[in-house]
Amino acid sequence: MEEKEFNYINVIPLVDVMLVLLTIVLTTSTFIAAGVIPVELPRASRSQAEISKVQTIEINRKGQIFMNAAPVSLENLKKHLLPIGRDVPILIRADRFLTLQVFVDVIDAVKNQGFRKVSLQTEEKQ
Numbered sequence: 648m649e650e651k652e653f654n655y656i657n658v659i660p661l662v663d664v665m666l667v668l669l670t671i672v673l674t675t676s677t678f679i680a681a682g683v684i685p686v687e688l689p690r691a692s693r694s695q696a697e698i699s700k701v702q703t704i705e706i707n708r709k710g711q712i713f714m715n716a717a718p719v720s721l722e723n724l725k726k727h728l729l730p731i732g733r734d735v736p737i738l739i740r741a742d743r744f745l746t747l748q749v750f751v752d753v754i755d756a757v758k759n760q761g762f763r764k765v766s767l768q769t770e771e772k773q
Contacts, residue, residue: 736764
């Protein structure tokens with residue numbers, strides 16, 4: 648009996664295995680992304696909502712500074728910022744007719760305390 652030589656490689660089994668692996672990966676990633684896999688989160692003394700609460704600094708037209716609606720001076724603002732975590736977002740709302748120096752002083756105080764998530768609230772032009 649004479650044996651035939653292999654002139655080609657049969658890739659159908661390789662393709663079948665790759666399709667099965669692709670199906671497994673896509674199914675698993677869908678469960679993870681959709682949150683279908685039940686996960687019981689660890690507990691902490693504070694919730695994330697409390698930790699990441701936005702701190703608001705407002706400056707009116709006269710240059711008066713308010714932190715979370717309470718009036719503060721520039722020096723007291725620095726003291727109020729000390730106990731706050733550096734990952735907490737700071738929102739600055741300043742009057743558009745404010746003297747620029749007061750605004751720069753407030754921004755400087757916030758940046759010198761090490762806050763990196765600082766934003767300025769604006770209104771959309773009509």
